[in-house]
Structures are given as structure tokens and as C-alpha cells.
Amino acid sequence: MAIKYDHIKVETKWQAAWLKQNIYKATVNRSEKNKRYVLDMFPYPSASSMHVGHLEGYVGTDILSRYLRMKGFSVLHPMGWDAFGLPAENYAIKTGIHPDKSTHDNIKTFKRQLEISGMSYDWSREIDTSSPEFYKWTQWLFILMFKNGLAYKKKSPVNWCPKDETVLANEQVIEGKCERCDTPVIQKDLDQWFFKITEYADRLVSGLDGINWPSEVKVQQKNWIGRKEGINITYDIDGYSQKITVFTTAPVNFGASFIVVAPEYAEENLMTFIPSENQKEVSDYLKTSLKETELERTSASEKTGIFTGLYAINHVNGKKMPVWVTDFVLANVGTGAVQGCPGHDKRDFLFAKKFGIDIPRVIVGEDGYDGPIEKESQVVEHGMKGKFVNSDFLNGLDFEDGLQKTMDYFEKKGWGKRVVTYHLRDWLISRQRYWGCPIPMIYCKDCGWNPVHDNDLPVLLPSDVDFLPHGQSPIATSKTFQKDVKCPNCGKKARREVDTMDTYVDSSWYFIRFTDPNNKKEFAGLENIKHWLPVDDYVGGGHVVQHLLFARFFWKVLYDQGLIDKSLGDEPFLKLRAPGWILGSDSRKMSKRWGNVVTPDDIIPKFGADTLRVYEMFMGPFDVMKPWSTSGVEGANRFLGRVWRLYQEKPKAKVSAEVLAKLHQTIKKVGEDIESYKFNTAISSLMELVNTIQEHGADLETLKNLALLLAPFAPHMMEEVWVEYIHMTFSIHKAQWPSYEAKYIVQKEVTVIVQINGKVRTQITLDGRTSKIKEKVESEARKDAKIAKYLDGCEIKNIIFVSGKLLNFVTK
RNA sequence: GCCGAGGUGGUGGAAUGGUAGACACACGGGCCUUAAGAGCCCGCGAAUGUAUAAUUCGUGAGGGUUCGAGUCCCUCCCUCGGCACCA
Numbered sequence: 001m002a003i004k005y006d007h008i009k010v011e012t013k014w015q016a017a018w019l020k021q022n023i024y025k026a027t028v029n030r031s032e033k034n035k036r037y038v039l040d041m042f043p044y045p046s047a048s049s050m051h052v053g054h055l056e057g058y059v060g061t062d063i064l065s066r067y068l069r070m071k072g073f074s075v076l077h078p079m080g081w082d083a084f085g086l087p088a089e090n091y092a093i094k095t096g097i098h099p100d101k102s103t104h105d106n107i108k109t110f111k112r113q114l115e116i117s118g119m120s121y122d123w124s125r126e127i128d129t130s131s132p133e134f135y136k137w138t139q140w141l142f143i144l145m146f147k148n149g150l151a152y153k154k155k156s157p158v159n160w161c162p163k164d165e166t167v168l169a170n171e172q173v174i175e176g177k178c179e180r181c182d183t184p185v186i187q188k189d190l191d192q193w194f195f196k197i198t199e200y201a202d203r204l205v206s207g208l209d210g211i212n213w214p215s216e217v218k219v220q221q222k223n224w225i226g227r228k229e230g231i232n233i234t235y236d237i238d239g240y241s242q243k244i245t246v247f248t249t250a251p252v253n254f255g256a257s258f259i260v261v262a263p264e265y266a267e268e269n270l271m272t273f274i275p276s277e278n279q280k281e282v283s284d285y286l287k288t289s290l291k292e293t294e295l296e297r298t299s300a301s302e303k304t305g306i307f308t309g310l311y312a313i314n315h316v317n318g319k320k321m322p323v324w325v326t327d328f329v330l331a332n333v334g335t336g337a338v339q340g341c342p343g344h345d346k347r348d349f350l351f352a353k354k355f356g357i358d359i360p361r362v363i364v365g366e367d368g369y370d371g372p373i374e375k376e377s378q379v380v381e382h383g384m385k386g387k388f389v390n391s392d393f394l395n396g397l398d399f400e401d402g403l404q405k406t407m408d409y410f411e412k413k414g415w416g417k418r419v420v421t422y423h424l425r426d427w428l429i430s431r432q433r434y435w436g437c438p439i440p441m442i443y444c445k446d447c448g449w450n451p452v453h454d455n456d457l458p459v460l461l462p463s464d465v466d467f468l469p470h471g472q473s474p475i476a477t478s479k480t481f482q483k484d485v486k487c488p489n490c491g492k493k494a495r496r497e498v499d500t501m502d503t504y505v506d507s508s509w510y511f512i513r514f515t516d517p518n519n520k521k522e523f524a525g526l527e528n529i530k531h532w533l534p535v536d537d538y539v540g541g542g543h544v545v546q547h548l549l550f551a552r553f554f555w556k557v558l559y560d561q562g563l564i565d566k567s568l569g570d571e572p573f574l575k576l577r578a579p580g581w582i583l584g585s586d587s588r589k590m591s592k593r594w595g596n597v598v599t600p601d602d603i604i605p606k607f608g609a610d611t612l613r614v615y616e617m618f619m620g621p622f623d624v625m626k627p628w629s630t631s632g633v634e635g636a637n638r639f640l641g642r643v644w645r646l647y648q649e650k651p652k653a654k655v656s657a658e659v660l661a662k663l664h665q666t667i668k669k670v671g672e673d674i675e676s677y678k679f680n681t682a683i684s685s686l687m688e689l690v691n692t693i694q695e696h697g698a699d700l701e702t703l704k705n706l707a708l709l710l711a712p713f714a715p716h717m718m719e720e721v722w723v724e725y726i727h728m729t730f731s732i733h734k735a736q737w738p739s740y741e742a743k744y745i746v747q748k749e750v751t752v753i754v755q756i757n758g759k760v761r762t763q764i765t766l767d768g769r770t771s772k773i774k775e776k777v778e779s780e781a782r783k784d785a786k787i788a789k790y791l792d793g794c795e796i797k798n799i800i801f802v803s804g805k806l807l808n809f810v811t812k
Numbered sequence: 813g814c815c816g817a818g819g820u821g822g823u824g825g826a827a828u829g830g831u832a833g834a835c836a837c838a839c840g841g842g843c844c845u846u847a848a849g850a851g852c853c854c855g856c857g858a859a860u861g862u863a864u865a866a867u868u869c870g871u872g873a874g875g876g877u878u879c880g881a882g883u884c885c886c887u888c889c890c891u892c893g894g895c896a897c898c899a
Binding site for chain 2: 004175214215216219220223224226228230246247248249250260297303326327328329330333334337338339340341345346347348350351382421423544545618619620621624625626627629631632634635636638639641642645680681683684685686687688691751753755757758759760763797798799800802805806808809810
């Protein structure tokens with residue numbers, strides 16, 4: 001008599017048993033070389049609970065981890081909390097509830113949701129970035145940066161979000177707006193801490209070549225770093241001793257007819273000697289343009305600018321080039337000054353045309369037209385094909401060759417110097433916010449900034465603060481924080497830094513801490529690092545530039561410091577996969593606003609975690625966007641119901657060759673598919689196997705193997721079947737993954753398709769051996785009435801044979 | 813504008829250059845049941861055709877390579893994602 005599957009009872013029973021017996025504990029086995037570190041990007045425990053979209057990646061890595069353990073790998077699969085962050089603090093401002101409390105309430109919810117989903121994390125390694133045990137080492141790493149000249153404090157224009165009242169890293173400004181609250185960012189001159197990530201720019205580019213990451217992520221990182229080779233050219237200013245230096249990647253110098261500089265450049269370098277008749281106009285222009293936000297400046301459709309009254313002398317022809325100020329030149333790109341080559345740059349063309357500046361032609365494009373350049377479409381830009389004209393010693397050279405020759409010539413003459421520039425800026429890590437890791441630095445009037453001594457770490461986050469933002473860190477309002485602070489150098493009264501660190505600092509090294517989470521003496525022990533790292537499989541979405549770039553930077557610093565064994569290489573994440581978003585059933589992004597959010601708590605009580613897991617993986621390819629479907633969940637549930645019923649009947653004594661072949665094909669396919677994150681096709685092949693077994697019946701051995709194959713996907717039901725129905729010892733998740741045998745896969749009977757001129761006309765069934773012999777297959781095919789009819793009266797030109805698969809008659 | 817990923821039934825999707833649409837969902841029909849539910853069986857790209865047999869068309873559009881193209885090459889269109897007055 002079949003017993004109905006009670007998913008609530010079964011799932012809670014086994015979850016408790018797994019936890020009690022600690023079966024997912026990652027154990028270091030130093031003799032074993034076959035370790036795998038399978039990591040999810042740890043979540044920020046937000047107030048709105050986890051939904052099925054977040055779970056997608058976690059289910060994928062869980063299946064992979066379970067599979068690898070069964071394959072005999074020693075697997076590290078941990079989970080933790082990116083617990084510091086702005087939302088908890090904003091919530092505190094609104095409600096008065098301390099971020100520590102709300103964050104830890106949220107963590108409880110997240111953890112419960114992961115547990116009821118049947119995740120096989122090693123919870124003994126749980127990490128919380130807001131705990132002093134963790135952030136002590138975040139501070140220690142900051143000091144390491146400082147001691148190695150990689151952390152510095154500097155007054156400079158920085159991105160300021162007026163709503164969150166804090167500075168932001170460049171990486172946190174999206175289209176001129178704050179990544180969190182969409183408020184347009186303004187520039188402020190502030191004294192802030194930076195990490196010198198630019199020092200690693202080249203290695204952050206080159207390291208990408210050797211790692212297995214989605215190409216779009218690599219491309220985006222490369223674009224963000226924005227490495228550009230060009231030349232800095234220094235010009236004399238007519239009538240003055242001062243000079244002006246421009247950066248260009250395409251020195252089309254015979255075609256240069258003006259210079260444009262950023263407002264910031266003009267303010268800093270030119271204002272003092274601009275002719276008096278131009279002074280007022282220029283300073284008016286600077287006033288308006290410097291006040292604008294980056295967003296306002298970049299979204300202006302018309303080019304604006306003002307002539308400074310100054311001229312630079314073009315080295316190659318002695319011509320006077322007017323110097324203009326314009327807000328389309330960005331102060332932090334290159335030198336903040338650009339030479340205008342309007343014939344060969346569309347933006348320069350629009351500017352020259354508007355202000356009536358010369359537009360000389362020095363390149364002829366592929367169309368051969370060499371007349372005056374009057375329309376934007378006639379501009380031949382760098383990157384297009386073309387040859388130099390009107391350029392003295394460059395005439396006749398190809399575009400690119402001519403540029404190189406120009407640069408050689410300029411360097412020889414001492415007029416310019418080749419340089420490499422980057423879009424990447426140093427990482428601004430100061431935040432004028434409370435809920436983050438305090439920066440462990442002390443300022444002394446005499447000794448300047450000094451790090452807190454190691455044995456005084458951690459610098460604890462004070463709790464007596466006023467959360468309301470006042471344009472400085474809330475920590476400044478603490479009465480205790482500055483009490484008895486002395487200079488670590490001279491011992492005189494001093495004061496602590498009151499800013500906290502960007503939370504991306506925490507997530508830049510948490511994956512290292514997982515290898516040795518309870519170490520009280522080191523951020524992580526060398527041996528543990530060496531055993532587990534680098535991360536073999538890293539799964540998570542978003543953070544394509546920020547987190548992944550910062551974490552790579554940290555790793556490289558630690559690698560250079562010898563804190564990471566050289567044998568591990570200088571990239572931390574060998575393989576990266578990003579799960580696709582799950583959309584609501586209305587095909588919109590899951591959001592409270594649309595009321596289309598589905599959480600594990602909506603699905604698990606009704607269908608069980610196994611159904612949720614199988615459905616999420618079956619929906620479609622792991623890395624593409626896909627909409628949620630409630631009827632799809634029911635389908636997954638039906639499938640597991642069919643599986644369950646297979647174990648309610650007495651197994652057959654013998655298994656048919658057909659089922660055996662299917663089983664071994666499935667063993668092969670499921671293993672390969674899991675390794676390559678093709679969970680959807682792994683499940684469909686398991687469905688095929690179940691359909692075959694349902695039709696033909698199976699013996700106990702086959703049913704055992706089916707349970708093993710399904711165990712990573714539906715861990716609870718398969719444990720129940722394993723222990724209670726086929727009476728194997730606990731736990732199936734410690735059992736060995738089945739191996740397939742080629743001899744069973746070879747089928748006795750093979751279907752060969754017969755084509756005439758590439759069109760399938762019939763198929764013939766032959767035994768395995770005959771199907772591999774061309775002559776035999778051909779004679780069999782000719783016997784077929786239909787084929788004979790087609791071939792009647794035709795001249796056969798050729799016969800194509802694919803062994804065991806296909807025969808194609810090519811006729812005239 | 814540049815870069816990247818895509819475009820296959822009513823839907824999600826599957827296909828080392830070799831039977832396009834596996835596996836599911838939805839839908840239609842049937843069995844079982846007092847009934848409902850669950851379960852089981854059958855059908856399901858389009859067209860012609862006799863519910864059969866068979867044939868033709870069909871993977872965004874158009875060309876090409878090949879005995880054979882969803883898959884490779886060229887041109888174009890569309891969708892999504894990222895970047896963008898970057899010199």
C-alpha cells in the first residue's frame with residue numbers, strides 16, 4: 001500500500017538529523033589534493049526577506065557541493081552575512097531600532113529560509129562582518145594597506161550623495177546617481193581615505209585572461225579599468241612662460257587646431273594669467289559649470305565653451321591654437337586638457353563648427369574623398385581606415401602607423417611622452433556613516449595619522465551615537481569613542497578617525513576568512529588558506545565591477561605580502577557564474593511594488609523544499625533570466641510524486657537492458673551537466689530515466705542508483721528513500737556517486753537514418769555492429785521500398801556515411 | 813555611438829555540422845471515481861490530405877559555404893544587459 005509523501009515531516013526530520021550529525025562539515029584532509037571551494041556571494045541580510053530569485057544561485061551551488069562530496073571531494077561550502085550597510089542604519093533613523101538588532105533579526109530569517117531549503121552549508125564557519133571578531137581583521141588589513149603605502153588620506157573632489165550624506169566610490173555612482181537612492185551625486189572637496197587600487201590596474205586587467213569567467217564580466221571589468229595608451233604633449237603658451245599639457249591617444253597633430261581644457265583645469269592652472277579682457281567671461285563660465293552636477297554636465301546636448309584669450313603653439317607647424325574652456329572635458333581624465341582635431345574627431349568637429357574654428361583635413365578615409373570637411377559624416381575618426389595627407393613627413397602612411405610615427409617623433413624632440421592612463425581611480429573607502437567598520441587610525445597634531453596598535457584592535461563601534469546624519473559620521477557624537485585616546489606614536493592626546501569603511505572592504509576578504517573563521521591570532525592561517533583557496537566555483541549576480549574588482553585587488557595585495565601562498569596564483573576566483581534573474585510570473589522583476597514576489601515560505605509549506613529546488617533548476621539555463629511559473633512548480637511536484645511511487649512497489653528481480661542502458665547514459669549525463677552548471681538538462685534526463693523505469697520496471701540496484709543521482713537535487717526525499725525504503729545506512733549524502741559503464745550504454749539495436757540529398761526519407765533499425773559497416777547499411781537501405789522508389793532511375797553521385805547514424809544518397 | 817548576450821511551437825526550453833522542437837507547462841480527448849482531487853492513457857509546429865498513408869513548409873530577414881545548417885561565414889532587422897562628451 002502506497003504511503004503518501006509527507007514533505008513537511010520528512011524534510012524537518014532529515015534537516016534535524018543532518019545538523020545533529022554535522023554531515024556537511026568541511027574537513028581538512030591534507031593528504032587529499034581533490035578539494036573544491038564552492039562559494040556563494042554572501043547576502044546582505046535585508047529586511048525584505050529572501051525570495052526565490054536569491055535562492056537560484058544557492059540551490060545551484062548546493063547541488064554542485066552535494067555532487068562533489070559524493071564524488072569524494074573534500075568540499076568547502078560556507079555561508080555568512082555581509083552585515084554592515086546603509087539600509088539598517090536608515091531603518092534605525094526612521095524607527096530608532098539599533099542596526100545591530102534589526103540586522104541580526106534579519107539574519108535569523110535568512111538563515112531559517114536557507115535551512116528549510118535544504119542547503120548543505122557548513123554552519124560552523126558562519127561569518128558575520130559586523131561582529132568584532134571579524135572586523136578586527138578588517139581593521140588589521142586596513143593597517144596592512146596603510147603600512148605598505150596602499151592606504152592614504154587626501155583632500156580631493158569626491159562624490160557626495162546629499163541624501164545619504166556620505167561620500168561614494170566611483171564604482172557606486174551609476175549614471176551620475178547614488179547606486180542606493182538614485183540621488184544625483186555632487187562633487188565635494190573632502191579629506192578622505194583611499195586605497196591605491198590604481199597601482200594594481202595592469203594586473204587587474206591581465207589577470208582576467210587566465211580565469212574562467214563569463215566574458216561579459218571580463219569585458220566590463222576591462223572597460224571599467226579603462227587602460228589607454230597615448231601621449232602627453234606639452235605646449236608653450238604664446239607670450240607666457242607657463243605651459244599646457246594635453247593627453248591624447250591619437251596625436252593627429254597636423255590637424256590640431258585648438259586646445260580645450262576642463263573648467264577645473266582652467267581654474268587651477270590658467271586663471272592667474274588670462275588676459276584681462278577675457279577674465280570676466282571665463283570666470284563666469286567657470287562659476288556656472290563648476291556648480292553643476294556631473295549629471296547636468298554630461299547630459300547637456302549643446303556644446304558650450306569660452307575662449308581664454310590664450311594660444312598654444314603647435315609644434316609641427318608653428319600655428320597658434322586658441323585655448324578654450326569647456327565642460328565636456330573631464331578634469332579627471334588624462335590631464336584635463338585635450339587638443340582639438342576637428343577633422344578627425346566627431347566631438348571636436350561639433351565644437352569647432354559651433355565656434356568657427358579651423359577644420360583641417362589630414363586623413364583621407366576609405367571613400368577617397370579629400371575635400372573640405374563640412375558634415376559630421378565626413379569626419380574620419382581614429383579606429384577607421386585612412387591615410388595621412390597634408391602632414392609633411394607622414395603623408396601616405398596608414399592612420400595607425402602615422403600616429404605611432406608622430407609619437408616617436410614627439411618623444412625624440414622632447415615635446416611629449418608616451419603614457420598609459422586609466423579610467424580606474426583610487427578606491428575611496430571613507431564613509432560618514434555609522435553601521436560599518438571603524439577606520440583604525442588616530443590623528444595626532446604632531447605625528448599626523450598613525451594606525452592603532454595591533455593589540456588594541458578591534459576599535460569597537462560605539463553604541464552611544466545619534467544616528468541622524470549631520471554631514472559627518474554619527475560616531476562623532478559618541479561620548480565614549482574619543483575617551484582617553486592617545487597617539488600610538490608619541491602618547492599625547494589624540495583623536496580617532498570617526499568615519500567607517502565602505503562595506504565593500506568587508507566583502508573583499510570574507511572568502512579568505514571562511515577557510516579559518518575562528519582564528520584569534522591571524523586573519524586566516526597560512527595552511528588553511530593554502531588548503532582551501534583559491535575559490536574554485538564562485539556564484540552570484542551583480543557586483544560585476546565593484547565587489548569582484550575590489551576582492552581581486554585585496555587578494556593581489558595579500559599575495560604580494562606573502563600572506564597567501566605563491567602556489568595559489570594571484571587570482572582568487574577561478575570560475576565565476578552568475579545566475580539569471582528570476583522574474584515574477586508577470587515577467588517583471590520581482591518587487592514588492594508589483595506584488596509578484598515569491599519567497600521560499602510561499603512554496604515550501606505547500607510543496608516542500610525538494611520541489612522548489614527541482615523546479616528552480618528545471619526552469620531553464622542557470623545563467624539566463626526566466627519568469628516564475630506556478631504551474632511549473634506543480635509539474636516539479638508531480639515528477640517527485642512519480643519518483644516516490646517507484647519506491648512504494650516491490651522492485652523487480654531483474655532489470656531490462658533498455659533500462660540499464662538508460663541508467664548508465666543518465667549517470668554520465670547528470671555528472672557532466674552538474675559540473676557545467678546545466679542543471680536543467682540534468683533534471684530532464686532524470687525525468688527521462690524515471691519515465692523509462694515507470695514503463696519497464698527496475699531492480700533494486702537501479703532504484704538505488706536513481707536515488708543517488710537525485711540526491712543532490714531532492715536531498716530530503718532521497719534520504720528518506722535511502723534509509724527507510726531501501727534500508728541503506730545514513731546518509732545518502734555521504735554515499736558514493738555511481739559510476740557509469742560504457743558497455744551498458746552501447747545499444748544492441750541502432751536506428752540509422754537514410755537520407756536522399758540530405759532529406760530524411762526513412763530510418764532503418766540494425767544491430768549495433770552492422771550499423772557501423774557502410775556496405776551493409778547501404779544494402780539494407782536499398783532494400784527499403786521507399787528508398788528504392790526514390791533511387792529508381794537516378795544516378796548516384798556520392799554516398800555519405802556516418803557510422804551508426806546516417807546514410808545519405810547524393811543523386812544527380 | 814561603442815561593447816556584450818540573445819532571437820527556436822500557445823509557454824519555459826532541448827539539440828558534438830547529421831531525424832528540429834528532448835524534457836516539461838498549458839490545452840484537448842479518454843480511463844478511474846457517487847463526486848471532487850490525485851493518478852493513469854492518448855493527442856498537440858503549420859499547411860495539403862481521407863482522423864490513415866504521404867508530401868510540402870518551418871529555428872528574426874536575406875545571401876553564402878556544405879552531401880547536409882538552428883548550429884559555420886557575410887549583410888541587415890529586432891530584444892535585453894552594460895558603458896558612454898574617455899580625448
